[in-house]
Amino acid sequence: MPSKIDEKKDCGTSVDEAQPREGGAWAERIRALKNVPPVLHFVWESGPSVVFWNITIRIVVAFLPVGIGIIGRFIIDGVNRLRMQQPLPAHFWWLVGSEMALAVLTGILTRSVDYFDNLLADRYTHHVSVEVMRKAAALDVTVYEDPVFYDRLERARVQATDRLAMIQQMGRLIQQSVTAIAFSIVLIKYSPFLLLLLVAGILPAFLGESHFAFLTYAKNFRQTPLRRQMDYLRQVGGSKEAAKELKLFNLSEYLTNRFSALSQTIYEQNVALNRRRLFWGGILAIIGQLGYYAAYGYSIWRTIQGRYSIGDLTLITTAIMQAMGNIQQAFSTASGVADQALFLTDLLAFFEMKPRVQNKEGGFKVPRPIRHGFEFRNVSFTYPGTERRILKNFNFFLEPGERIALIGENGQGKTTVVKLITRLYDPSEGQILLDGVDLREYDLDDLHAEMGVIFQDFMRYEMTARENIAVGRVEVPHTEEEIRYAAEKSLAASVVGKLHGGYEQMLGRRFEGGVDLSGGEWQRIALARAYLRDAQLLILDEPTAALDARSELEVFERFAELTEGKMALLISHRFSTVRMADRIVVLEGGRLVEEGNHSQLMALGGRYAAMFEMQAASYR
Numbered sequence: 001m002p003s004k005i006d007e008k009k010d011c012g013t014s015v016d017e018a019q020p021r022e023g024g025a026w027a028e029r030i031r032a033l034k035n036v037p038p039v040l041h042f043v044w045e046s047g048p049s050v051v052f053w054n055i056t057i058r059i060v061v062a063f064l065p066v067g068i069g070i071i072g073r074f075i076i077d078g079v080n081r082l083r084m085q086q087p088l089p090a091h092f093w094w095l096v097g098s099e100m101a102l103a104v105l106t107g108i109l110t111r112s113v114d115y116f117d118n119l120l121a122d123r124y125t126h127h128v129s130v131e132v133m134r135k136a137a138a139l140d141v142t143v144y145e146d147p148v149f150y151d152r153l154e155r156a157r158v159q160a161t162d163r164l165a166m167i168q169q170m171g172r173l174i175q176q177s178v179t180a181i182a183f184s185i186v187l188i189k190y191s192p193f194l195l196l197l198l199v200a201g202i203l204p205a206f207l208g209e210s211h212f213a214f215l216t217y218a219k220n221f222r223q224t225p226l227r228r229q230m231d232y233l234r235q236v237g238g239s240k241e242a243a244k245e246l247k248l249f250n251l252s253e254y255l256t257n258r259f260s261a262l263s264q265t266i267y268e269q270n271v272a273l274n275r276r277r278l279f280w281g282g283i284l285a286i287i288g289q290l291g292y293y294a295a296y297g298y299s300i301w302r303t304i305q306g307r308y309s310i311g312d313l314t315l316i317t318t319a320i321m322q323a324m325g326n327i328q329q330a331f332s333t334a335s336g337v338a339d340q341a342l343f344l345t346d347l348l349a350f351f352e353m354k355p356r357v358q359n360k361e362g363g364f365k366v367p368r369p370i371r372h373g374f375e376f377r378n379v380s381f382t383y384p385g386t387e388r389r390i391l392k393n394f395n396f397f398l399e400p401g402e403r404i405a406l407i408g409e410n411g412q413g414k415t416t417v418v419k420l421i422t423r424l425y426d427p428s429e430g431q432i433l434l435d436g437v438d439l440r441e442y443d444l445d446d447l448h449a450e451m452g453v454i455f456q457d458f459m460r461y462e463m464t465a466r467e468n469i470a471v472g473r474v475e476v477p478h479t480e481e482e483i484r485y486a487a488e489k490s491l492a493a494s495v496v497g498k499l500h501g502g503y504e505q506m507l508g509r510r511f512e513g514g515v516d517l518s519g520g521e522w523q524r525i526a527l528a529r530a531y532l533r534d535a536q537l538l539i540l541d542e543p544t545a546a547l548d549a550r551s552e553l554e555v556f557e558r559f560a561e562l563t564e565g566k567m568a569l570l571i572s573h574r575f576s577t578v579r580m581a582d583r584i585v586v587l588e589g590g591r592l593v594e595e596g597n598h599s600q601l602m603a604l605g606g607r608y609a610a611m612f613e614m615q616a617a618s619y620r
């Protein structure tokens with residue numbers, strides 16, 4: 001049976017997956033270079049002064065080998081003069097001292113470059129990770145149901161945290177280019193032909209390297225879904241939640257085999273590519289060597305002819321080696337940067353994603369108090385990327401001071417109503433009004449601030465008990481009394497009372513000293529969050545399912561007290577709770593089919609009465 005997710009084509013945001021194809025490699029690579037400027041911008045933003053010093057020192061370091069080479073030439077020619085019975089040139093020992101000073105300086109500055117590289121990488125990782133988290137938070141909940149988005153988010157996360165190499169490469173590219181240019185100028189001074197020989201030798205190797213770097217990227221890109229599956233299997237295999245089922249259904253072996261099969265596929269693809277790279281890389285490297293020896297042979301020949309001195313030959317040899325080494329490295333670093341830039345396609349695409357649910361600039365503040373309440377006017381809704389209409393011309397209102405219970409069998413659209421009233425989604429057709437004004441006209445943050453919502457699948461934060469309650473309202477500081485009051489109301493106080501560390505007790509098992517709670521206990525803690533919010537609308541979506549009947553009754557008695565004068569929307573399958581509502585709304589097939597209070601609906605003898613009787617009978 002296809003899952004909900006399988007059915008989706010597009011979920012909330014336009015995620016156009018530009019799969020890199022092997023054929024379009026070069027065009028793709030050149031296009032990817034447009035990613036470099038925005039990334040440089042990120043790098044710059046992470047620490048302008050660190051970037052400045054990094055580049056400045058690298059440029060100084062880049063010139064040092066040229067200086068050392070040129071001084072070396074004079075030293076060698078000087079010594080050679082002795083052999084020809086001539087005196088040492090003036091300042092000879094100064095030259096030796098300067099060469100040594102430059103060597104020492106190179107050592108010091110190279111270490112400083114490492115220091116600034118690390119500093120910058122840390123800052124960049126921090127900066128981009130924070131931006132990724134902010135962006136992910138700003139996107140619709142819809143995108144989290146989209147596997148394409150997940151792949152992209154995962155790649156973006158890796159790209160945000162794994163770019164030390166890229167930062168170093170960019171710096172090195174500058175340094176290598178400056179050194180290569182400086183030595184090339186030295187060579188051109190002797191003979192342009194030398195430089196030509198070098199470039200001819202190096203170019204094929206560069207093209208080969210770049211091509212394979214792209215293929216590696218394309219391979220990694222294709223492997224992302226496999227890696228996600230592997231991560232999932234690894235996570236399930238080691239998770240606390242799954243441990244019981246894994247043992248009892250004997251699933252561990254099955255999961256391990258699936259993991260191994262995926263891992264093997266990835267391994268084989270990697271080996272195939274690495275073999276090709278080894279073969280072609282080797283051939284192209286030989287061509288490079290030929291270029292070097294041709295230039296070397298040419299200079300020896302000219303020295304024998306007496307056109308170059310021994311010092312010249314030494315300088316030329318150094319210059320050839322350094323120019324060749326640096327050009328080669330600069331090419332491969334540039335290719336590395338282009339490759340990294342391709343990876344960054346995902347990061348940048350992620351940053352460009354736009355949420356469907358937009359916050360209106362300068363939107364209205366939610367009235368305090370709300371006067372007329374919420375109204376669903378002919379609302380229809382289809383989840384993005386699916387065909388089925390979940391709500392069909394749904395009409396419904398919720399007035400101030402009312403407590404409404406929304407009931408219906410599984411999958412009738414109750415939670416969907418909550419998602420719409422909280423603007424996690426916008427209706428496909430029709431309107432939702434608050435005090436007669438479309439919800440979309442209100443400031444989204446302000447709207448959310450007026451709602452206290454606890455969903456069926458509420459979060460269990462692996463934080464202290466206090467923090468688990470306090471996250472209900474992080475916008476403003478709260479007092480100790482407020483936390484305790486919320487805990488009293490939700491019955492969480494008795495749970496906290498039993499904890500060794502009280503409100504400071506770490507919950508969950510992930511961190512040291514943490515203790516786990518039962519489902520019902522977690523639920524009470526989560527409920528306290530809703531109570532902590534000074535919201536005008538409280539929504540509880542089956543929040544008490546894990547509570548025993550007595551606790552649930554107690555929670556709702558308090559709920560009734562607490563919501564006095566506020567609006568409350570309650571979803572529950574327990575009729576003992578539902579009957580306490582001022583009005584009960586029955587949903588079926590995405591439509592409102594009955595509404596009224598308990599006695600009215602019982603008197604009507606319709607669906608509500610039938611469902612109520614069915615549940616009552618099961619208790620008899």
Ligand SMILES: Nc1ncnc2c1ncn2[C@@H]1O[C@H](COP(=O)(O)OP(=O)(O)OP(=O)(O)O)[C@@H](O)[C@H]1O
Pocket residue numbers: 004145383386390408409410411412413414415416417
């Ligand atoms: N994100 C989604 N994408 C696509 N379809 C969805 C999504 N969420 C829910 N649905 C579908 O919408 C229908 C209504 O779901 P909803 O969660 O609103 O039902 P419900 O009445 O709250 O059910 P329950 O009592 O089981 O909680 C279901 O058939 C469900 O499969």
